[in-house]
Amino acid sequence: MTARGVNPSSRVLVLGGGYTGQRFADAARARGAQVWLTSRSIKEGSQWLHFNAGEGAVPQLPEGLSHVLITLPPNKNGEDDAYNLLGESLRHQPLQWVGYLSTTGVYGDTQGRWADEQSPTEPGLRRSQSRLQCEQRWLASALPLQSFRLPAIYGPGRCPFQQLQQGQARLIHKPKQVFCRIHVDDIVGVLLHCCGLPPEARPAVLNVSDDLPCPSSETLGYAAHLLGCKLPAVRNFRDAQAEMSAMALSFWADNRRVSNARLCQDLGYQLRYPSYREGFAASWEEEQNRPK
Ligand SMILES: NC(=O)c1ccc[n+]([C@@H]2O[C@H](COP(=O)([O-])OP(=O)(O)OC[C@H]3O[C@@H](n4cnc5c(N)ncnc54)[C@H](OP(=O)(O)O)[C@@H]3O)[C@@H](O)[C@H]2O)c1
Secondary structure (H helix, E strand, O other), X not given: OOOOOOOOOOEEEEEOOOHHHHHHHHHHHHOOOEEEEEEOOOOOOOOEEEOEHHHOEOOOOOOOOOEEEEOOOOOOOOOOHHHHHHHHHHHOOOOOEEEEEEEHHHHOOOOOOEEOOXXXXXXXXXXHHHHHHHHHHHHOOOOOEEEEEEOEEEOOOOOOHHHHHOOOOOEEEOOOOOEOEEEHHHHXXXXXXXXXXXXXXXXOEEEOOOOOOEOHHHXXXXXXXXXXXXXXXXXXXXXXXXXXXXXXXXXXXXXXXXXXXXXXXXXXXXXXXXXXXHHHHHHHHHHHHOOO
């Protein structure tokens, strides 16, 4: 019998080798697993498989896969390309675990109240409605699947440092509005933690959020403090919204706090970055130490 979790006998596929996908692939490889990732562009290296749903480029999957991570968002029609094009092939694999990256947008606007995994899913935004449908299809797929509901993902290269340095950051205040977030390495940590649990202990749906929902003005203030640079002038959301794109506005539409009690209390996961403070500091350090 093979040991549980990702280990040297694991054969791991990451559908969507983007920001989180690559970080998960690196961590799985560090545990000795053989790992493949997909990309829409042609990339060098036998670990890269070409998958571009829009162009109908569908990869032949490696045999004997033990773990699969799905990171594709719904397509512009709200459908799940990975499900439609590869779902059937996955059913023929000897899979121990499949992870699907979803969003906390499925809870909709709770007007600042806490949402846990038992909370109703009432997404107001169209993209969150599509997401919920995609998540439900995967959960009904009979694969050994867990859905991970994520708030804003940050980490090295995805913090407001460059915007601040280039004078493009916006300091916007909307009374009572908070945002939740999670460092990419905690997503990876949670995925690996769940792979190592006995199948019966893995919840079908899991929130992956840190301990500190807070206003974006607070996180921007801390980023400026770390960099030792000036903050832009604060603007009221009511005035600023006229200049925002529809996409930017949509990020302010929902106001909710996402509970991580199931993750941190029931499953005993210890966050590496309980708040943006530890997470921004580590991200800044990693960005500084990156080869230029
Ligand atoms: N970013 C956030 O703050 C956030 C918050 C909550 C949830 N999420 C969700 O969490 C997941 C991971 O987020 P992320 O930021 O790591 O995403 P990401 O870097 O954008 O990666 C998404 C991956 O999906 C692939 N993909 C997209 N459309 C595709 C298509 N038509 N055919 C084939 N592959 C396609 C991309 O391929 P390429 O590598 O070729 O581009 C990429 O590898 C996504 O589903 C995202 O929507 C993100």
